[in-house]
Amino acid sequence: MRKYLAALICGFGAGVLQIVPFVKSFSCCMILPLAAFISLLLDQRATRNFEKIPMKKALLFGLFTGLFAALFGSVFELLITFITKNNDVIASFTDLQRIVQNLPLSEEIKKEVLGIFQSVREDILKSGFSILYTFSVILNNFIVNSIFGSVGGLVGAQIINSRLSNQSNGR
């Protein structure tokens, strides 16, 4: 676990940035790749190993950063939903209704889709918990964050290694 402490710290940061209201509005596709990149830099400093980073290590660091971000992001999001009985599904429900109504869909499909999301909305408003919502949050967070983290790890290692070769060429 200590080996991936840098990934844990950066994953926590990225997970929080993804769910905290207001801060969330600054979120962008660069957060997780940046977190993975910073975790590689932090690890280099902690271990005082400034040699080229093997790609396998970079991938693992990126993956773990993503997984930790997914873990903290999911826990916080579900906890906030449970406590406040409110979340983005409830906030965007009227938008979803408008989008679905404007789409060229059959009345049957419109009714079915809105019925599913109405039941999720009611569950959250009543108890702060919905199985479908929980499943969607966990699945989304773990898949997307681990992919973006891994990409960040690979690109980050390329950048760090390229900088190292520039330095050694300059000497």
Next chain:
Amino acid sequence: MKRSYSLVLFFLLLFWCLGIFSEWLIKIDEHFVFALPFLQKTYSLVCHQEKNKLLFFDGVGTLACARCTGIYLGLLVSSLLVLFKLPKIKFRINILLAAALPMIIDVLLGSLKIYTYSKLLAFSTGLFLGSIGFFYLYAGLNNLILELKR
């Protein structure tokens, strides 16, 4: 990298980009509407999805902002290019920084309200960064494959 790996990468990026335009896909098959709220949640993890920054055509919007859509389409375009020919340039960090610079300047000037946000500018700076950034990802994957083969 083997062409088959490049092809897999291209299709993964294609699926990701198609997801951004899923509201259009509903016009092709209405069953896509069931995936829409789930996909909105997916893209909300990697984009702020501010309504005034989404791309709208024919009353239907993207699930990611103009800049993020540009970045992903840039990645897709470059992944298509490497299927045919890999550029022989050595991608040093300076090139990535230079590619990121227009986007950083646009974000800064836009945030400081020096000029008003332009979707076209956001999209083009994102597209530029995405298309260059892909080669770093590609090189990283290539090195990973070589390392695993050793």
